[in-house]
Structure formats: structure tokens, C-alpha cells
Amino acid sequence: MKQRDDKPRIEPFEGPAGGWGSVRSLADILPRERVKPSALAELARQNKPEGFACVSCAWAKSAKPLTFEFCEEGGKATAWELTTLRTTPDFFREHSLSDLRSWTDYELEQHGRLTHPLRYDPATDRYVACDWDEAFDHIAAELKAIEPKSAVFYASGRASLETSYMWALMARMYGNQNLPDSSNMCHESTSVGLKAAIGEPVGTTRLDDFEHADAIFFFGQNVGSNAPRMLHPLRDARKRGCEIVVFNPLRERGLERFTDPQNPREMLMRDETRIATQYHQLRAGGDIAAMTGIAKLLVEWDDAAKASGGEAVLDWPFLDQHCHDVEPFLDAVRAADWDEIVHESGLDKWAIEEAAKVYARSKAVMVVYGMGLTQHVKGVDNVRMVVNLLLLRGNIGKPGAGPTPVRGHSNVQGQRTVGITEKTELAPVEKLKELYGFDPPTEKGLDTVETVKGIIDGSVKAFVGLGGNFLRAVADTGPIEAAWHKLRLSVQIATKLNRNHLFPGEVTYLLPCLGRIERDVQASGAQSVSVEDSTSCIHGSYGRVDPASEHLKSEPYIVGAIAKRLLPPNPAVDWDAWVADYSLVRDAIERTYPEKFKNFNERMWTPGGFWKGNKAAERVWQTESGKAEFFVPTTLNAAGFDDAEGRFRLMTLRSNDQFNTTVYGYHDRFRGIKGTREVLMMNREDMAAQGLAEGQRVALSTDYGDGVERRLDNLLVTPYDIPRGCLGAYYPEANVLIPIDHHAEVSHVLAAKSVPVRIVA
Structure with missing residues (x-):
């Protein structure tokens, strides 16, 4: 399973992007994931009209697609989801969560698709298989037992528009809009x-x-x-x-x-x-x-x-x-x-x-x-x-x-469009009140930064995650890992095991779901879903591959099952009907956002997607002045801290062998780094000034001034074409160095591209 080497190889890559290097990289992952030959046919449907939307990035999809309308990264994402490797209940009988914390991100996810719903057993420090109804009943009971404003409903950016709409509606009908998502961390x-x-x-x-x-x-x-x-x-x-x-x-x-x-x-x-x-x-x-x-x-x-x-x-x-x-x-x-x-x-x-x-x-x-x-x-x-x-x-x-x-995740923009937001001014609260006969919360909900702080100080009692690897993606990963056990309820909806799943709360469930490429059959027949790309175009997506396990449930099914147990009956919301036929969810989205989603079901298979519209693109400015607003910055330094002797600006970086927190392998081809992710990219003149040699092992410590020690050890000094005073290290490993308060002003996005650090030789 492991791809790490005792002797990492760091050699300049002279080739172009694409080309034979891209072909070889894709050819390498297919046998590693043991993808069935029959499943390879799905690559021909990727990002095509009436095919499936790529499960990785949100880049636009052409109305006239190429023969292969996927890139190296998208092909890896498809192979990652179509893997025949499996993580069954037997795996957890062999491995405690404490043992698994020594595994890398790659090793955890590479073990394969989750196959059964799981409950954490604190007596054995292991996940054990459980019944779906047991999980849904227990989750709903725990949420009912706490103050609604102490629960958080997190969403990664991969969930479909249909799932996202149901998720946001469930949270607001429950009594809060604590709806942080991956957009809080990036855009x-x-x-x-x-x-x-x-x-x-x-x-x-x-x-x-x-x-x-x-x-x-x-x-x-x-x-x-x-x-x-x-x-x-x-x-x-x-x-x-x-x-x-x-x-x-x-x-x-x-x-x-x-x-x-x-x-x-x-x-x-x-x-x-x-x-x-x-x-x-x-x-x-x-x-x-x-x-x-x-x-x-x-x-x-x-x-x-x-x-x-x-x-x-x-x-x-x-x-x-x-x-x-x-x-x-x-x-x-x-x-x-x-x-x-x-x-x-x-x-x-x-x-x-x-x-x-x-x-x-x-x-x-x-x-x-x-x-x-x-x-x-x-x-x-x-x-x-x-x-x-x-x-x-x-x-x-x-x-x-x-x-x-x-944008990054394949539907991170879309889920915001259909209501996943902590901000009342961005939510259609009056329309929701009209359609569903309840009073939506108007108090601002928790964003990602506030959620982390709430978990650390104990004010957040429940975390329900719709995909993603929240604990790994946020800043201050050391304190958040140490505090996670204080949660009364921790629920993760996922396709594969990741590090967040290894830190349980008092009551913990791991719920495996169908992937977007897999066949989703409900009471009315085979279902399709939809996503929004970076250019505000909406696309249909239809999966047809056999599910990784007969025990998997779709994301809309899981959300609907929790919602109908958690919420009082509402004649305007038939969760069972929505789960049986996703087109009814799309009808509900259209009623909520009639201008953006007119004739949603009829238009969702438009080649190239249908555009939801953008007033600014028409030179209609929906600002207070009714015009486009100029802005005068107060500083020319976006980093948020000044230069000082020995202080560097660290940029966290992604390899071309990963997508966000998902690591596909240990070969960052474009940077010439193979066999390791424990590297520190550094200007040669800075190396000389610091008295460091190529291949030397060093640590980084955060130079933030809040009295908290943050340190990342065992980094291999690597000369790189990078400006003086700047360093590069891989995300998410380097997130341990980012203070939770080191974030963008107003937006609270973690400031991961300029972190103040010092080198400890």
C-alpha cells in the first residue's frame, strides 16, 4: 500500500504539463486502485452531457466536449471512487482508532471504500457495524436532546444541489443555520x-x-x-x-x-x-x-x-x-x-x-x-x-x-446557491417561511473558524459532517484534534476513511454513502443529481456503476432519513417523497429560487449546462449605490504581518498527486518530488543565509506571538525556485502551523498562503 520511500527522490522535472507524463500518471493509479476494466468505460462519460460530473474540481464543462473530457486529476478522482478496494467491519476488528492515527492520509483513504454503517465503541476503541435505522434513530435522539444552536451541520463541496438543499433546509427547520462549508476555507x-x-x-x-x-x-x-x-x-x-x-x-x-x-x-x-x-x-x-x-x-x-x-x-x-x-x-x-x-x-x-x-x-x-x-x-x-x-x-x-x-470542490459554489450558508442575508428566509410554514432562524450561524473555536471551548456539542475531512482541512489541527472528544455527537457521511473519522465524540457514527458515479435507485427508479460549476452553469449527473456495497445509502436518503426523525411532521415537506424522486427536490429548488432555476428539470441536461444568470455580467450592479464599487486598500501587504529577521512567509501547497485533503500518491511530478511529502521548499540564497544544506532535516515553528507553540518536524530542505523570504510546504500537513485566528479579515478564510514561521535547524 505504501508509496513512501526511505530515500525520497527530488529531481527537477523538465517536461510540460499534460503530455506523456499525464498519461503515465493516470496509468499508474488505475492498477493501484484495482479498477475493473468495465469501469474504465465511465471515463468516456466524464463531464459529458448525460454523463456524470467530475467528482473533483468545479471547472466548466463544454457543450462540445473533447473525446476525453477529463484531466489527469479528474481521472485520478474517478479511479479513487471506482476502486475495488474495500474497508469492511473486519478491518476495524483488526485496527483500533488509536493505532490508525499513525497512518498517513494516503494510507487511510487508499484502503478503499467503506461498506457498512459504523458506530464507535469506546470500550474497544473500534468501529463496529450497526443497523441504518439504529443510526438514524440515535442521531436524531441526540440532536433533540441538545440546544439546536450548539449543533453544526458541515458540508464539503461535493454534495449535489439536491442533497445540499435538503441539508440546509433540515438545519434551519431544526433551529439553526450553523452551516459552515469548504467555501469558508477557500473562496x-x-x-x-x-x-x-x-x-x-x-x-x-x-x-x-x-x-x-x-x-x-x-x-x-x-x-x-x-x-x-x-x-x-x-x-x-x-x-x-x-x-x-x-x-x-x-x-x-x-x-x-x-x-x-x-x-x-x-x-x-x-x-x-x-x-x-x-x-x-x-x-x-x-x-x-x-x-x-x-x-x-x-x-x-x-x-x-x-x-x-x-x-x-x-x-x-x-x-x-x-x-x-x-x-x-x-x-x-x-x-x-x-x-x-x-x-x-x-x-x-x-x-x-x-x-x-x-x-x-x-x-x-x-x-x-x-x-x-x-x-x-x-x-x-x-x-x-x-x-x-x-x-x-x-x-x-x-x-x-x-x-x-x-473554485475547488465540484459543487462548492452550487451548495451556496441553494442555501448552505451561515449568513441570513444570503439565505432565502422569507421564501422558506412562505413555502414551508416555519420561522427560519435569522441569527448568523457559525462559520468554519467559529466552529473550530466552539469545539475547542466546548460550546459546540454536535458535529454532523456531509463529506469532507474537516478536522484535517482547518487551521490549528493540534488543538482541534485534542478537543474533538468533547463533542457529544459526531457524525460523518463519507465514502472512505479519513483522519477526521479517527477522533470520536461521545456518540459517533460513520455513515457510508454512494459516490456520484454509482447507480442510485430509489422508489421511483434510477436517480440523477445536479451540480454547479465555477462559471455558474448547472449540469446534470447520472451514475450507472454498481455500488461499492449493497449496504450503501445515497446522500439524499441519509439526509431525508435523519430529517424525518429529527423534525416534527410538516405537510409541506414530504422527505420520503423527495428521497423517492429527486426531481421533486429540484422542483422545490425551483420554487425557492424561481429566477435562477426556471424549468430546472427540463434544462438540467442542457449541453454545457444552463446558466443561472449573473446581473453584474449584464452591468446591473446590485450594490448599495447601484454601481460597481471601487475600493481603496489600507495596505500593500496582504500577508497581515510585517517582515522581521528570521521570519518567513510559508505557503501551503498541493501536489499534483492530490485533490484538497485527498492524497492520491507520493509523486509531485511537476515539482520533481517523489516518495515523500515531508519537504520544505526554499530559496537557495535563504538556505545559505540560514546555514542550511540541501537534504538537511529541519522543523518549522509558527511565529505568531500568541504564546502557543506550533511546530512541524522532519522537513527535508529542498532548494526551489521560490522568492526570497518565502517557503513552501504541503497542505494539509502544514495546517498544524496555522493559528485559527490567522485568517482573512471579514471572510474568515484561513490565511494559508502567508503563514509567519521560523526555521528550527
């Missing part, structure tokens, strides 16, 4: 920042905008590992002359070079497409400074053009008609100091000027960004600066232009 900064700036909490672009963009700017997004299918439209954009300008601390191969695995000529001739036309390695937390520098140049050039009677650089008709607080922002960038911009960004002025020239001459610009922008203390400010930059030249609400946040 809540987007939801807050975009909502304030343009009146919509999501991006404005769609897949066909790649065909019209003159330039695409990237900030903090690693397309090669996190959304590889985007490489195809990027390749096409470059072929037609679109300029691609990248700002990212690390040189990520997917943004440098790409060989299309589905192009026979490119594969045979080993041809490559150069992706980035400019690549600027700013330091972690330097994005506000870099964008301020670009904006400053644009304003200076526009001022000079105005003085000389030349052509304006800024789009003044757009600014005058559509924007609010323009002049305070222009005055702020005029006053910005170049020495400070250069210092905070880590870039030379000439580099910022080269990027600004591209932006100034382009008629339509998209800005693609990811967690490298959102996971900073000033993550919301980062997002607001993206909007500022786009507004200056009218790059929102026209073809080929707009903000393009790249």
Missing part, C-alpha cells in the same frame, strides 16, 4: 469581495469568454494541478494570440508549457504550447502591491494622455456611467510610493510596467485567480483589487472580460 473571500464590489458573490465569465479575451491575467492559481481542463481553452487562446500574464510566487508548469494529450501530433512530436507570455514571481502576499503598480501606471498614462490630448487609457464612459468612488481610488494610486510597491510585491518596476502595457493595449481582459489570492489576511482586499483593475478599463460585462475565480 469566502471571493463571496465577500465580489458581492461588495459588483453585487454578485461569484465570477462573471463563462467558458466561451476564453474565445474572446485579448489578455488573461493569472493571480495565485495553479491550473496544472487544480483545474487542468482549463489548459485546453488556454492553449487555444494562445494559438490565436491572446497574451497570458502570470503573477505567482512559484513557477507552475501548467502555466508555462502544455502538451495536449488528445492531440496525436503533439504527443508523437512532443510539441508544446507556451502558455504564459509573461511570468512574474511576486512574493507571497504581494498581489495588492503588484495590482496597485499596474493601476498606478494606467492612471499615470491616462493623466498624460489627457494633458496632451491623446487617447484615454481608462474607460471613462464606463467609469462615469457604472462606477462609484472612482476618484478616491485614482488619488490613492497616484499617491502610492514605487519603493513600497517594489518592496511589497518583490518585483522590479520594469516587470510591473511590462504587465501594465499588456493590460493597457488589450480590449478584453479576464483575471483568473485562486486561493493564492483569497487565503491571506487581506484576501478580501486582494479580490477587491482584482475588481478595481478590471473596472479601470471596463473589463466586466463584455465578452472575453471579467473576474474568473476558480
Whole structure:
């Protein structure tokens, strides 16, 4: 099972993204997961109309899909779900939870699919098989016995729209909206920042905008590992002359070079497409400074053009008609100091000027960004600066232009659309009251940060998790692991064993569910579900593979079974009917959100998905002023802490052999790291200054100043092309170093891309 080596191999990778390396990587995981040959046919249905939506990332799905509409990461995710390896009750007779805590994340999930509902037995420190009805009855009884506001209903981003709607409704009818989700950990900064700036909490672009963009700017997004299918439209954009300008601390191969695995000529001739036309390695937390520098140049050039009677650089008709607080922002960038911009960004002025020239001459610009922008203390400010930059030249609400946040989990955006949120202003409370005849809670619920604090201080009594690996994904993993036992009730709905399951509460259940690719048959027949992608398009998804076990239940079934035991009868909500026929849930979603989901059941199989709409894309601004809002940042440093002697900015990173907390293997091909995840990526000059040698073992300690010791040991010093003062280590292992209070302002997203640390040799 183990892929770790006693002698890890770290060698530079010279190949492109895609190409034969991608093919070999996929070919390696299929036998490891022992996927049946018959199941391989499912790969041909992945992300296709009337097929199934990929269970990993949320990237857009084309109306005219390629022959193989999946990437290396998506293929791994499918193999991971279709594995024939099994974790049965016999496994837990052999292993106590205490023993299993020594296993790695990879080893736990690699053991295979869970097959039976399980209850934790504290006398033996083991899970034992139980009856489904026993589990549902006991869970409902425990929830009834506590104050509703002390329970949390967490959702990872993979659950379907149907499940998510039922989940949120159950929580609110129970009496709270403690509905944290994985968005709290990644793109809540987007939801807050975009909502304030343009009146919509999501991006404005769609897949066909790649065909019209003159330039695409990237900030903090690693397309090669996190959304590889985007490489195809990027390749096409470059072929037609679109300029691609990248700002990212690390040189990520997917943004440098790409060989299309589905192009026979490119594969045979080993041809490559150069992706980035400019690549600027700013330091972690330097994005506000870099964008301020670009904006400053644009304003200076526009001022000079105005003085000389030349052509304006800024789009003044757009600014005058559509924007609010323009002049305070222009005055702020005029006053910005170049020495400070250069210092905070880590870039030379000439580099910022080269990027600004591209932006100034382009008629339509998209800005693609990811967690490298959102996971900073000033993550919301980062997002607001993206909007500022786009507004200056009218790059929102026209073809080929707009903000393009790249979401992670396959339906993390969609579950927010249908009500999973802790914020009353984002929930359709009046509509729910009208439809279901109850008074929804209006008190703000707990987000992820508040949930962690509540578990640690004991105010949270019950945690019910719809997928995910919450304990592993959050900050301060040491204290949260130590406190988990204080929960009265811990329930996890999952497909495989993960580390969160090894920390029980007083009453603990592990409920195995069907995967999205598996056949889901209910009383009315075979069922389908739906998801929303990063571009706000809704897609149907139909599974047809035999379930991993006859004992599995679907997520809607599990939610409905708990809800009908937990809640008093309500004539407006027939949980059994909804479980029997998911189309009835979609009807309920349509009634709740009639503008976004009109004719939901009829449109869910539209090739390329149906667009739920976006007012900002139509230049209708649902803000207080009725216009797009400019924003003046208060600092150029997004990290949230100052430089100091011996203090580094740690970025937590994902391997291209993992998806979020799921580790598929120990080969980060693009970074040339094989056989280990215990590495510390470091600039050679910083190594020399610290007196460290390649291959030396060191520890990291958090330099936060709150008196709490946080430490990660046994990291292998690895020279890497990374800006001075910055370090890289793998997520989620490095989360132990992130204080729970080190998060983005307002959005509470963990600030995992700039953590203050020191090296302990």
C-alpha cells in the first residue's frame, strides 16, 4: 500500500504539463486502485452531457466536449471512487482508532471504500457495524436532546444541489443555520469581495469568454494541478494570440508549457504550447502591491494622455456611467510610493510596467485567480483589487472580460446557491417561511473558524459532517484534534476513511454513502443529481456503476432519513417523497429560487449546462449605490504581518498527486518530488543565509506571538525556485502551523498562503 520511500527522490522535472507524463500518471493509479476494466468505460462519460460530473474540481464543462473530457486529476478522482478496494467491519476488528492515527492520509483513504454503517465503541476503541435505522434513530435522539444552536451541520463541496438543499433546509427547520462549508476555507473571500464590489458573490465569465479575451491575467492559481481542463481553452487562446500574464510566487508548469494529450501530433512530436507570455514571481502576499503598480501606471498614462490630448487609457464612459468612488481610488494610486510597491510585491518596476502595457493595449481582459489570492489576511482586499483593475478599463460585462475565480470542490459554489450558508442575508428566509410554514432562524450561524473555536471551548456539542475531512482541512489541527472528544455527537457521511473519522465524540457514527458515479435507485427508479460549476452553469449527473456495497445509502436518503426523525411532521415537506424522486427536490429548488432555476428539470441536461444568470455580467450592479464599487486598500501587504529577521512567509501547497485533503500518491511530478511529502521548499540564497544544506532535516515553528507553540518536524530542505523570504510546504500537513485566528479579515478564510514561521535547524 505504501508509496513512501526511505530515500525520497527530488529531481527537477523538465517536461510540460499534460503530455506523456499525464498519461503515465493516470496509468499508474488505475492498477493501484484495482479498477475493473468495465469501469474504465465511465471515463468516456466524464463531464459529458448525460454523463456524470467530475467528482473533483468545479471547472466548466463544454457543450462540445473533447473525446476525453477529463484531466489527469479528474481521472485520478474517478479511479479513487471506482476502486475495488474495500474497508469492511473486519478491518476495524483488526485496527483500533488509536493505532490508525499513525497512518498517513494516503494510507487511510487508499484502503478503499467503506461498506457498512459504523458506530464507535469506546470500550474497544473500534468501529463496529450497526443497523441504518439504529443510526438514524440515535442521531436524531441526540440532536433533540441538545440546544439546536450548539449543533453544526458541515458540508464539503461535493454534495449535489439536491442533497445540499435538503441539508440546509433540515438545519434551519431544526433551529439553526450553523452551516459552515469548504467555501469558508477557500473562496469566502471571493463571496465577500465580489458581492461588495459588483453585487454578485461569484465570477462573471463563462467558458466561451476564453474565445474572446485579448489578455488573461493569472493571480495565485495553479491550473496544472487544480483545474487542468482549463489548459485546453488556454492553449487555444494562445494559438490565436491572446497574451497570458502570470503573477505567482512559484513557477507552475501548467502555466508555462502544455502538451495536449488528445492531440496525436503533439504527443508523437512532443510539441508544446507556451502558455504564459509573461511570468512574474511576486512574493507571497504581494498581489495588492503588484495590482496597485499596474493601476498606478494606467492612471499615470491616462493623466498624460489627457494633458496632451491623446487617447484615454481608462474607460471613462464606463467609469462615469457604472462606477462609484472612482476618484478616491485614482488619488490613492497616484499617491502610492514605487519603493513600497517594489518592496511589497518583490518585483522590479520594469516587470510591473511590462504587465501594465499588456493590460493597457488589450480590449478584453479576464483575471483568473485562486486561493493564492483569497487565503491571506487581506484576501478580501486582494479580490477587491482584482475588481478595481478590471473596472479601470471596463473589463466586466463584455465578452472575453471579467473576474474568473476558480473554485475547488465540484459543487462548492452550487451548495451556496441553494442555501448552505451561515449568513441570513444570503439565505432565502422569507421564501422558506412562505413555502414551508416555519420561522427560519435569522441569527448568523457559525462559520468554519467559529466552529473550530466552539469545539475547542466546548460550546459546540454536535458535529454532523456531509463529506469532507474537516478536522484535517482547518487551521490549528493540534488543538482541534485534542478537543474533538468533547463533542457529544459526531457524525460523518463519507465514502472512505479519513483522519477526521479517527477522533470520536461521545456518540459517533460513520455513515457510508454512494459516490456520484454509482447507480442510485430509489422508489421511483434510477436517480440523477445536479451540480454547479465555477462559471455558474448547472449540469446534470447520472451514475450507472454498481455500488461499492449493497449496504450503501445515497446522500439524499441519509439526509431525508435523519430529517424525518429529527423534525416534527410538516405537510409541506414530504422527505420520503423527495428521497423517492429527486426531481421533486429540484422542483422545490425551483420554487425557492424561481429566477435562477426556471424549468430546472427540463434544462438540467442542457449541453454545457444552463446558466443561472449573473446581473453584474449584464452591468446591473446590485450594490448599495447601484454601481460597481471601487475600493481603496489600507495596505500593500496582504500577508497581515510585517517582515522581521528570521521570519518567513510559508505557503501551503498541493501536489499534483492530490485533490484538497485527498492524497492520491507520493509523486509531485511537476515539482520533481517523489516518495515523500515531508519537504520544505526554499530559496537557495535563504538556505545559505540560514546555514542550511540541501537534504538537511529541519522543523518549522509558527511565529505568531500568541504564546502557543506550533511546530512541524522532519522537513527535508529542498532548494526551489521560490522568492526570497518565502517557503513552501504541503497542505494539509502544514495546517498544524496555522493559528485559527490567522485568517482573512471579514471572510474568515484561513490565511494559508502567508503563514509567519521560523526555521528550527
